[in-house]
Amino acid sequence: MSGLSRDNTLAFQQKINESYPENIIKIMLATDNHIGFLERDPIRGQDAINTFEEILQLAVKYDVDFILLSGDLFHENRPSRDSIYRVIALIREYTLGDKPISIELLSDPGEGRAPGFSFPAINYEDGNINVAIPIFSIHGNHDDPQGAGPVRITQFSYRIHNTSIDLLQQDGALSALDLLSVTGLINYMGKTDLEPDEGDPNSAGVSVKPVLLRKGETRLGLYGIGNIKDARMHYELRSNRVRMFMPKDKEDWFNILLVHQNRVKHGPQQFVPEGMFDDSINLIIWGHEHDCRIIPEPVAGKEYVIIQPGSSVATSLADGESQQKHVALLEIQGQSFRSTPIPLRTVRPFVVAEVVLTDLEADGKLDITKPMDINKYLKSLVNSLIDRANSEWDEQNAIALAAGEKELSKMLPLIRLKVDTTGVPEMSNPVRFGQEFTGRVANPRDLLVFHRTKKGAARSGKVHTEEPDLSIDDPRLTTKEKIERVRVETLVREYLAAQELQLLRENGMSDAIETFVDKDDIHSISRHVSSSIAATELNEEELEDRLMRAKARAEEEYNSHKPAKSVDHKGNKGNFSDRESVDSMMASPDPDLSDGFEEPKDENEDIASQEQTVGVKTQKNRRGAPGYTKLKFTRSAISFTLYSTTTKKNATKKDSLRQTTLPIGRKTSGRVAANTAKNKMMTTVNVSSEEE
Numbered sequence: 027m028s029g030l031s032r033d034n035t036l037a038f039q040q041k042i043n044e045s046y047p048e049n050i051i052k053i054m055l056a057t058d059n060h061i062g063f064l065e066r067d068p069i070r071g072q073d074a075i076n077t078f079e080e081i082l083q084l085a086v087k088y089d090v091d092f093i094l095l096s097g098d099l100f101h102e103n104r105p106s107r108d109s110i111y112r113v114i115a116l117i118r119e120y121t122l123g124d125k126p127i128s129i130e131l132l133s134d135p136g137e138g139r140a141p142g143f144s145f146p147a148i149n150y151e152d153g154n155i156n157v158a159i160p161i162f163s164i165h166g167n168h169d170d171p172q173g174a175g176p177v178r179i180t181q182f183s184y185r186i187h188n189t190s191i192d193l194l195q196q197d198g199a200l201s202a203l204d205l206l207s208v209t210g211l212i213n214y215m216g217k218t219d220l221e222p223d224e225g226d227p228n229s230a231g232v233s234v235k236p237v238l239l240r241k242g243e244t245r246l247g248l249y250g251i252g253n254i255k256d257a258r259m260h261y262e263l264r265s266n267r268v269r270m271f272m273p274k275d276k277e278d279w280f281n282i283l284l285v286h287q288n289r290v291k292h293g294p295q296q297f298v299p300e301g302m303f304d305d306s307i308n309l310i311i312w313g314h315e316h317d318c319r320i321i322p323e324p325v326a327g328k329e330y331v332i333i334q335p336g337s338s339v340a341t342s343l344a345d346g347e348s349q350q351k352h353v354a355l356l357e358i359q360g361q362s363f364r365s366t367p368i369p370l371r372t373v374r375p376f377v378v379a380e381v382v383l384t385d386l387e388a389d390g391k392l393d394i395t396k397p398m399d400i401n402k403y404l405k406s407l408v409n410s411l412i413d414r415a416n417s418e419w420d421e422q423n424a425i426a427l428a429a430g431e432k433e434l435s436k437m438l439p440l441i442r443l444k445v446d447t448t449g450v451p452e453m454s455n456p457v458r459f460g461q462e463f464t465g466r467v468a469n470p471r472d473l474l475v476f477h478r479t480k481k482g483a484a485r486s487g488k489v490h491t492e493e494p495d496l497s498i499d500d501p502r503l504t505t506k507e508k509i510e511r512v513r514v515e516t517l518v519r520e521y522l523a524a525q526e527l528q529l530l531r532e533n534g535m536s537d538a539i540e541t542f543v544d545k546d547d548i549h550s551i552s553r554h555v556s557s558s559i560a561a562t563e564l565n566e567e568e569l570e571d572r573l574m575r576a577k578a579r580a581e582e583e584y585n586s587h588k589p590a591k592s593v594d595h596k597g598n599k600g601n602f603s604d605r606e607s608v609d610s611m612m613a614s615p616d617p618d619l620s621d622g623f624e625e626p627k628d629e630n631e632d633i634a635s636q637e638q639t640v641g642v643k644t645q646k647n648r649r650g651a652p653g654y655t656k657l658k659f660t661r662s663a664i665s666f667t668l669y670s671t672t673t674k675k676n677a678t679k680k681d682s683l684r685q686t687t688l689p690i691g692r693k694t695s696g697r698v699a700a701n702t703a704k705n706k707m708m709t710t711v712n713v714s715s716e717e718e
Contacts, residue, residue, distance in 0.1 A: 041362030049242035051129065054085040055354040055365075057096035057286075057313035058166065058337035062109035069438060069468045073374055074101065074339040075112050080372045081338065081353055082120035085159055088355055091129050091241065092159060093121075096313030097166025097253060097286030100202050101341070105169070110202065117211045123158035132245075133238035138215060140208050148213050148237070155210040162237065163203060164216030165252040166286040166313055171199030171217065172541065172550070213237070216250025216284060231267025232259075236281075238273065244359055247272065247279045249307070253286040253314065255537075260295040263302040270304045280358050281306055286313035289334070300325045300332060309333065309363065317346030320354050320367040333365060340376050343442040343472060348376045371426055374468060375415040376440040381407065384449050394450045401454055405462070408443055408473065412466055415439030438468040448479045534558065 042050065059081070061074045085093050100109060127150045135146035150157035165171065207214035218232050237248040249270060254262070262268050273279060287298040289312055303310065307330045309322075318336030325332060335354055340347040351373040355366040383400065386392040393399055419436060427433055441463075447453050453476055460470035467473055518539045538554035 042357055042359050042364045046242070046359070049244045049359050051239070051241045051244055051246055051358045052088065052090040053356040053358070054081065054088065054090045054093045055096075055311060055333065055335050055356050056081050056093070056338060057311070057335045058098040058316060058339075059095070060098055060101040060168065060337060060339050060341050061113055062105050063101040063339060063341050065106060065109060070374065073372075075109070075116075077338045077351075077370055077372045078113070079116050079120075080370060082116055084353065084368060086120055090159060090355070091127075093161045094248075094282075094284065094311060094356075095161065095163035096284045096311045096335070097164050098168045098313065098337075099163060099166075100169040103169060103172060103201075105202050110205070114206070114209065114211060117161065117206070121159040121161060121211070122156055124156055125158035127157065127160070128241055129160075129246075130240045131238070132240055133236060137235055138217070140204075143208075145208075145210075147207070149210045152210055157210075161212040162215055162248060162250075163212050164250040164284045164286060164313070165201050165203050165214075167253040169202050170253050171201040171204070215248065216252035218252060218254065231265070231269060232262050233269050233271065235271045238279075245279045246358060247276075247281040248284070249281065250284040251286075256288050256292075256297055257295040259287055259298050263298065268304075270306070272304075272306055276306050280361055280363065281308050283307045283310045283330075284313070285310060289315045301328050303328075303330070305329060308361070311335070315346075316341065316344075318349045318352050320352045320365070322365055338370060339373065340440060343376075343378070343440065343469070343475075345378050348378045348442075369422070371422065371431075371434055374437045374440055375419045376442075377411045377415045377418075378442045378444070379407070379411055380444040380446070382446040382448075384446070397452050397454055400450070401459065404443065404445065404459070404474070408441060408463060408467075411441050411443065412439060412463075415441065438466065440469050441467045441473050442469075443474050445474060445476050446479055447476045 044050075059074060059078045061078055063070075063074045065071045065074075081093075099113070102109070105113075131148055131151060135148045135151040138147040139145065140147075145154075146152055148160070149155055150160050201217075203212065203214045206212045215237060216234075218234075232251065232254070234249050234251055239246045239248065251259075251268075272281070283303060285298070288296060289298065289300065291297045300310075305328065310330055310332045312332050312334040315334055316337040317334075319332075319334040320336070322331040322333050333354060333356075336349070336351060337347070338351055338353070340351075351370045352367045353370060355368055357364045357366075381404075383392060383394050386403070387394045392403055416436070416439065419439070423433060423436075445453075456474035456476060457471055460467075460473040463473060464470045518536050534554055535551075538550045541550040
């Protein structure tokens with residue numbers, strides 16, 4: 027893990043001149059509060075909200091000018107009422123008041139305001155609200171806006187009982203931070219409207235507009251980029267499509283960028299490289315990564331440094347979460363800054379350990395063929411970890427008491443013991459094992475975790491985060507490991523890649539399914555399907571024009587290949603009878619099933635009862651009702667009939683609007699007729715997917 031040495035850290039501190047406090051901007055840095063995490067758990071349910079309250083108390087204690095949050099204030103995309111209630115109450119309690127604001131806003135206070143409303147986007151510029159400590163925040167991947175696309179008002183027409191009703195729908199996505207923003211409690215920044223297609227060269231990319239502040243002679247620019255999918259963010263940065271709107275004299279400003287992305291590599295593009303940001307940035311506050319790297323870290327070849335505060339609550343039992351949690355007091359004066367780590371006292375103590383049973387056997391400490399001996403050893407090890415966690419808590423509490431702070435009640439610790447069971451014939455149930463520690467640890471059910479080392483793999487305590495997402499078909503994984511390590515998006519991507527989608531794009535559909543699963547957005551899939559269909563629909567006139575052009579092409583082809591006289595099975599020359607020139611494919615009862623082809627059993631058998639009908643959905647007709655086109659293929663012609671119907675279920679009550687017939691030729695029959703008709707259907711039905 028890279029980081030600045032102690033000497034370099036002190037060098038940052040020496041640049042601040044305490045003689046001119048009127049020029050020093052003081053900021054409280056925090057990220058990944060995850061309020062609402064395990065809120066129904068009787069032991070850990072209040073951990074996140076209690077630590078968030080401690081952060082607000084520290085902001086008041088150190089008399090900061092504002093608080094800066096770098097994403098994931100909430101753990102859920104749709105926080106519970108209790109989470110929203112508690113957050114609103116705490117922000118009102120600690121950040122509203124009569125204390126004068128010492129930072130002056132130089133940028134437009136209306137930039138980023140709620141569409142259609144007149145109140146400013148920056149809450150302390152609103153004369154109706156008394157703000158003492160402003161909060162600036164971007165969204166993370168947990169509390170990001172639902173849906174996709176810019177905010178815009180679209181008009182839809184619905185026909186109900188022969189009555190046309192016009193409705194207005196707002197397509198723009200909202201997040202929980204939007205709710206807090208319009209209440210005047212936080213200043214939401216970094217919300218970016220992205221076009222869904224990253225390959226569109228005409229899309230605008232990512233535009234980042236700053237909040238410009240000044241205190242005395244120190245000028246500060248705040249730039250925020252809320253969470254964007256890593257692959258998309260990687261593409262935008264690589265293509266130089268991230269545009270930073272900076273003042274002309276940007277060298278005289280101290281510029282801070284807030285991001286919430288993967289910093290550790292999880293795949294070729296499943297992360298954001300540290301060195302791809304604008305050279306005019308002085309400091310990056312990195313959210314999303316939960317391990318605390320609070321000391322400023324340099325970036326090779328760049329002038330800026332990175333501070334990664336880490337999460338304020340442990341949301342997993344990973345090694346990185348066991349580090350001491352901190353926030354940072356950031357002081358800026360001119361082009362210099364000082365960062366002071368502040369440990370969080372309300373974070374539940376967390377200890378992680380790992381043991382390899384075969385190593386213990388090699389040292390003569392354990393017989394791995396005796397499950398009772400293994401259990402006894404593991405229990406003694408867990409007891410020592412509990413004692414260690416309690417000792418660390420007492421030590422931190424004693425330091426706080428010596429500094430004049432109040433004593434906190436002891437909290438049950440989190441304990442995670444990872445046991446390598448390679449070569450062990452039998453192990454006990456880990457859940458039953460943990461029940462013996464109920465009342466002594468906060469996580470008895472997942473206290474113990476078993477794993478086996480793969481053959482040929484070197485044993486190491488490090489997690490190889492550079493490995494890409496593993497496929498469900500990876501032969502190296504056991505069933506249990508597949509369930510634990512394979513991501514939902516990986517499964518969805520593999521499934522969709524095998525479907526050969528034509529109307530719905532694979533990337534968009536994958537994002538919609540991921541939003542449905544992770545964000546609990548029940549409308550994400552239907553919204554994506556509707557938008558995709560709307561982008562390819564044709565109105566009645568356009569469809570007629572394309573059908574007529576298809577008819578002209580078919581007639582031209584027919585005239586250039588005059589069919590010869592046909593001979594029937596009795597040897598008679600002449601045309602086929604009416605009975606023999608009927609359709610050569612089976613009929614489909616559902617007009618929406620466009621690919622229900624069925625091969626004829628024999629070229630020469632009687633096919634009088636065979637017919638193929640295909641329905642193609644089109645845009646609303648001139649009556650305002652949805653319509654579709656029926657295509658009927660026969661051995662001698664293709665018939666197009668445009669129908670109108672009020673509902674899909676009422677398909678039997680349809681009005682024939684027009685019919686067009688395209689001759690094919692009489693010489694085709696059997697499989698050849700089917701293939702010819704299918705080709706004609708593909709060149710004509712797909713009128714909405716390809717322009718000529």
